[in-house]
Every structure is written in structure tokens, then in C-alpha cells.
Amino acid sequence: MTQTPAKTSISKGKATNIAVKFAVSYVRVSTLKQTKEDKTGIRRQEKDYQRWLKVHPEYKNLEGLEIRDLGVSGRKNVKEGALGRFLKKAEKGEIPANTCLVVESMSRLTRDEPYVGIGLIRRLWDLNHTIAFTQGSWRGEILTGREQGIFARIESSLEAASFEWEDKRARVVEYYSERAEAIEEGDKSFNRSRKDTKARMYPFWLDFDEKIGDFVEIPEKVKIVQRIFNMSETMGAKKIAYILQKEGLKNPTNGTSKFLAAATIRECILKSRAVLGEKVTRGVVKHDYFPPIITPEQFNFVHSAKDKRSTSENLVSKNKMVNLFQGVVHCAECGGRIDVVNKNRFVCINRREKGGVKELRRMEQMYCHHGRAKTNDCSVGNPIPYIYKHSGIDNELTILRQIQIFRWAEFFTDEKHEEALKIEIEKRNNFLKERNTVKDQIEKFNRAELKLFEEGEILPKHLRQKREEQQVKYDELDEKYNRAVLDIQNLKRKKTGEQAEKDIQLRVKEFMNKGRFDLDARSEFNMWLKEMGISVEVTIGKNLRKYPNNYGFEIGKGMFDPNTKKYIGLDQRLEDSHALGLDIKQVMKL
Numbered sequence: 364m365t366q367t368p369a370k371t372s373i374s375k376g377k378a379t380n381i382a383v384k385f386a387v388s389y390v391r392v393s394t395l396k397q398t399k400e401d402k403t404g405i406r407r408q409e410k411d412y413q414r415w416l417k418v419h420p421e422y423k424n425l426e427g428l429e430i431r432d433l434g435v436s437g438r439k440n441v442k443e444g445a446l447g448r449f450l451k452k453a454e455k456g457e458i459p460a461n462t463c464l465v466v467e468s469m470s471r472l473t474r475d476e477p478y479v480g481i482g483l484i485r486r487l488w489d490l491n492h493t494i495a496f497t498q499g500s501w502r503g504e505i506l507t508g509r510e511q512g513i514f515a516r517i518e519s520s521l522e523a524a525s526f527e528w529e530d531k532r533a534r535v536v537e538y539y540s541e542r543a544e545a546i547e548e549g550d551k552s553f554n555r556s557r558k559d560t561k562a563r564m565y566p567f568w569l570d571f572d573e574k575i576g577d578f579v580e581i582p583e584k585v586k587i588v589q590r591i592f593n594m595s596e597t598m599g600a601k602k603i604a605y606i607l608q609k610e611g612l613k614n615p616t617n618g619t620s621k622f623l624a625a626a627t628i629r630e631c632i633l634k635s636r637a638v639l640g641e642k643v644t645r646g647v648v649k650h651d652y653f654p655p656i657i658t659p660e661q662f663n664f665v666h667s668a669k670d671k672r673s674t675s676e677n678l679v680s681k682n683k684m685v686n687l688f689q690g691v692v693h694c695a696e697c698g699g700r701i702d703v704v705n706k707n708r709f710v711c712i713n714r715r716e717k718g719g720v721k722e723l724r725r726m727e728q729m730y731c732h733h734g735r736a737k738t739n740d741c742s743v744g745n746p747i748p749y750i751y752k753h754s755g756i757d758n759e760l761t762i763l764r765q766i767q768i769f770r771w772a773e774f775f776t777d778e779k780h781e782e783a784l785k786i787e788i789e790k791r792n793n794f795l796k797e798r799n800t801v802k803d804q805i806e807k808f809n810r811a812e813l814k815l816f817e818e819g820e821i822l823p824k825h826l827r828q829k830r831e832e833q834q835v836k837y838d839e840l841d842e843k844y845n846r847a848v849l850d851i852q853n854l855k856r857k858k859t860g861e862q863a864e865k866d867i868q869l870r871v872k873e874f875m876n877k878g879r880f881d882l883d884a885r886s887e888f889n890m891w892l893k894e895m896g897i898s899v900e901v902t903i904g905k906n907l908r909k910y911p912n913n914y915g916f917e918i919g920k921g922m923f924d925p926n927t928k929k930y931i932g933l934d935q936r937l938e939d940s941h942a943l944g945l946d947i948k949q950v951m952k953l
């Protein structure tokens with residue numbers, strides 16, 4: 364067998380007695396992630412091969428044949444990879460005899476245990492080929508299987524390669540199950556601070572304080588997240604991204620892009636349940652793992668608002684001109700949202716003249732959302748004018764003026780307000796944390812019960828009792844939490860007195876003079892109204908012909924249900940209701 368002429372079908376050469384031998388390189392990396400490590404791994408294996416060719420000038424690279432297993436494990440490359448296909452070719456005689464397979468190391472060739480690995484190498488030798496390893500003590504030596512002690516050397520090398528693999532896999536599995544258990548137990552000690560590297564396995568608005576062994580908020584980043592949630596009550600992620608970029612806000616997520624992308628806002632912030640304090644590991648939710656920075660109420664509201672935006676329900680968001688009072692104006696009868704609807708109509712210039720000259724009139728009208736949809740919630744289905752340019756009606760301006768002259772000072776009392784609010788917020792957060800801890804314990808019992816159930820058993824009585832105790836505790840804490848939410852709501856309604864009134868007047872005046880016809884200024888003004896808690900209530904009379912006296916606007920601080928965030932009503936029915944200069948009750952009697 365040894366002196367058979369090579370059939371060089373691949374290199375097109377004629378069959379000659381061997382003057383030149385061929386070599387082929389085998390490259391393998393186990394993941395396809397295109398990480399730096401992988402790329403340098405591939406490059407190093409290629410370089411090693413080139414160097415090997417230089418040291419062995421009697422060998423030429425076998426052109427047209429590449430054996431590469433990228434993303435194939437060293438236990439599958441014979442069965443499923445390029446290495447296996449190469450062996451098959453060799454068995455069919457399609458590879459010139461005495462071809463040397465050049466591999467960086469034993470672990471690149473195979474991670475199989477010695478018995479299987481030796482079989483693989485022997486297959487090559489039996490086909491009259493050779494093998495060389497470029498690294499380690501092998502030093503590129505061309506192995507034919509006849510070297511002294513070769514089997515022992517290969518065996519120990521295979522042992523090391525396969526052990527390394529088993530060990531690595533075991534370590535990875537162990538690492539993850541240990542970590543999952545730790546998280547479930549509330550053990551956070553394996554977390555590290557951000558100081559040496561920015562990438563961490565926890566949200567970007569948090570850091571880990573290794574001294575106290577717990578997460579701490581990064582205030583400026585928490586503020587950004589909270590602001591984004593506030594914004595998303597009325598606008599989509601795209602718009603938020605646009606506004607933040609315009610403000611020059613740098614991407615706070617340690618990501619690669621300079622500004623926050625809409626997708627990041629959507630996926631990494633708005634959808635992240637970590638804002639509620641939750642951490643999910645292997646399908647198990649730990650509720651009090653992180654400090655919560657968004658209330659569950661707001662989180663749910665934002666998600667329902669997002670769903671609404673994605674259906675075509677929302678008329679106003681399709682308008683190019685932002686509805687200035689989106690989410691601020693409510694129907695006095697049902698508390699529902701007021702929509703602004705555009706209508707274009709050709710109308711006779713002279714009303715009495717039949718078939719006379721017509722002109723296009725653009726009318727912006729306000730409707731009660733429920734009333735217009737003729738649901739049972741509200742009986743007012745007719746519109747009132749919002750802006751009629753042709754007849755000089757501009758109720759946007761009317762409302763703005765009312766906000767401007769409103770006696771806000773009565774709604775804002777300063778003393779110690781900030782301090783009280785801080786205490787209440789801390790109280791609320793503590794209740795929430797405690798409640799979540801208890802919830803985790805209850806769920807632990809539930810999981811244990813499920814597991815036992817699958818095994819045909821039931822949860823022992825003492826554990827069931829414990830669970831009941833926890834449930835009682837949970838209900839108590841839940842009530843305390845809800846009460847704290849209400850207290851905060853009430854406190855927030857009273858803010859800072861005279862100064863607040865002046866600030867509001869100034870802000871409205873500035874907007875009326877400069878920003879009213881600028882899209883972004885309108886968006887910002889809308890957000891400001893909501894942050895201030897300013898609400899407008901519209902009373903829509905039923906008689907259309909009584910324009911403009913059958914409708915009116917009332918201004919005040921809006922009250923919202925803390926759980927559903929639904930509008931309840933104005934904080935106080937105001938003594939001076941500005942029904943275009945008339946008393947609202949008088950108007951309704953007309």
C-alpha cells in the first residue's frame with residue numbers, strides 16, 4: 364500500500380510517484396456567535412497552518428478542499444460536520460494518498476473519549492493518510508501511527524481533551540443552577556458593582572453595592588426611566604425617542620448607539636418587568652429582587668395605552684397636529700376621554716342663497732369618546748366646536764386662558780409638603796417590597812405543591828397552614844400598600860402655593876405666545892399639563908343651535924383612581940366655573 368501513486372483528481376495533476384505531498388487544514392470552533400474569541404480562534408488556526416506549511420516544504424496545500432466546522436461541537440463533527448464528510452471522501456479514494464490532516468490541537472479534532480478518538484485517528488492512518496497537531500508538545504510532527512509510544516501519547520491527549528469538555532460543561536450547568544437557586548432564595552451576593560465594567564446582568568438604572576450586598580438606584584437613570592413611562596402614557600416609543608434625542612439625552616443603557624432608539628425604549632424599558640422589581644430566572648419570577656421604580660398601576664396603564672395606540676381606536680394620534688389636551692380633557696357627564704375630530708365640509712357662503720357659491724370649511728370638533736360611539740356610558744353624542752376658523756371660534760385658546768387665570772395657589776400648599784411626600788413614598792415602597800416578599804413565599808409553596816401533585820402527593824398540612832398565614836399577611840400588606848398609594852395621590856394634589864400659580868401662568872403665557880403651532884412644543888406642553896395634574900372638564904349641552912352657550916369648560920386638579928388611573932373628577936367643583944363667562948348651571952338650564 365505504501366508506494367501507491369496518488370490519484371490527484373482534485374489537484375488536476377497526473378498520477379506520478381510522490382514528489383509533492385498534500386496537506387489539508389482542519390479548523391473548528393464550537394460556537395457560531397462571531398465573538399471576538401471565535402474570530403481570533405479561527406485566525407490563529409489558519410496562521411498555524413500556514414506556518415506549518417512553511418516548515419514542511421515537501422507539502423502543498425490541497426487546493427479546493429476546506430474542512431471547517433464553525434459552530435460544531437467536538438463531539439458531533441464526525442457525525443454531522445465537515446470532518447465526517449472529509450473522512451467519507453477519503454474512504455472513497457477521493458483524497459490523494461499520504462495527505463496530512465493538519466489540526467491545531469487534539470481538542471480541535473475531537474472531544475470524544477479516548478476509545479472513540481483513537482478510532483477516528485486510526486481511520487485516517489488505515490487510509491494511508493497522516494495527521495499533525497501544530498500546538499503543544501506535538502510541534503507539528505507528522506504522525507503515521509508507527510511512532511514509538513504513539514498510542515499512549517494520543518490516549519492521554521484525548522483524555523485531557525474529553526475531560527476538559529466534560530468538566531467545562533458540568534461547570535457551566537452547575538454555575539447556572541446555582542445562580543438560579545440563589546436568585547430564588549433572594550441571595551444577591553454574586554452580583555458585582557459596575558465600577559470595573561459597564562455591562563452587567565442587571566438593569567442599567569441600577570448598580571450593585573457590594574458593601575451592603577444589595578442593588579441601589581442610579582438616580583439620574585431612574586428618573587429617565589420614570590419620565591419615559593410618563594411620556595408613554597400618551598405617545599409611542601418612536602415619538603419618545605425623537606423628543607429625547609432632540610433634548611440631547613445620551614443613551615443611558617450603556618448600549619452602542621449614541622441616543623436611545625425606539626426599539627430600546629420599547630423592549631428594554633417599557634416591557635421590562637424589572638421596573639417593578641421582578642427578576643425571571645428559568646421561568647421562576649422573583650418579585651422583590653430589584654428595587655421597584657414604577658408602580659404596577661402605571662406599568663399596566665402604559666401597556667393598555669400602547670395596545671390602544673396600536674389599534675385604530677385613537678383618532679387624535681393620527682392627526683398631524685397633536686391634540687394639545689390629549690388625556691387632559693374629560694367629559695363632564697361620563698368622565699371619558701374627549702376626542703378632537705377634523706371635518707371638512709363645503710358650505711354656502713351665504714346661508715339663505717340656494718345653490719350659491721360654496722367654500723371649504725375646516726372644522727375641528729370635540730366629541731365625548733363614549734357618547735360618539737353611542738355606548739351606554741354617555742348620552743352626549745353631539746360635538747362642540749374646538750376650532751372653527753371661519754367663525755373665529757378657538758376654544759383651544761379659551762381653555763388655555765382659563766388655565767392661565769385659574770387660582771392655582773389654592774391647590775398647592777407648601778409647608779413640609781416635600782418631606783411628607785417623601786415619607787409617604789418610602790412607606791409605599793416598603794409595603795410593596797414586603798408584599799412582594801410574601802408573594803414569593805406563597806408562590807414557593809404553590810410550586811412545591813405542584814411538584815408534589817405531579818408525584819401523586821399533597822402538600823403537608825403544616826405547610827398548607829403556613830401558606831394560609833402568608834396569604835393573610837399578603838392581604839394585609841396589599842391593603843396597606845393601596846392606602847399608601849391613595850395618600851400619595853392626595854399629597855401630590857397639594858403642591859407649592861403662590862409660586863406654583865405664578866409658574867403655571869408663565870408657562871401657559873409662553874406657550875400661547877411662542878409654541879402653540881409647533882408640534883414638539885405641543886407635545887411637551889401636553890406632558891407638562893399631565894405632570895402638573897391639570898385637568899379640563901367639558902360640559903356638552905345637547906342643543907347644537909345654542910352655540911356657543913351650551914357648553915363650558917371647567918379647570919382644576921384631576922382626580923384619578925390610583926389603581927385604574929381612570930379619571931374620577933375634578934378635585935373641587937370650582938366656584939368660578941368659566942363657562943365662557945356664564946355660570947355652568949345656568950347654561951345647562953338654557
Ligand SMILES: [Zn+2]
Pocket residue numbers: 694695696697698699731732733734740741742743
Ligand atoms: Zn361622555
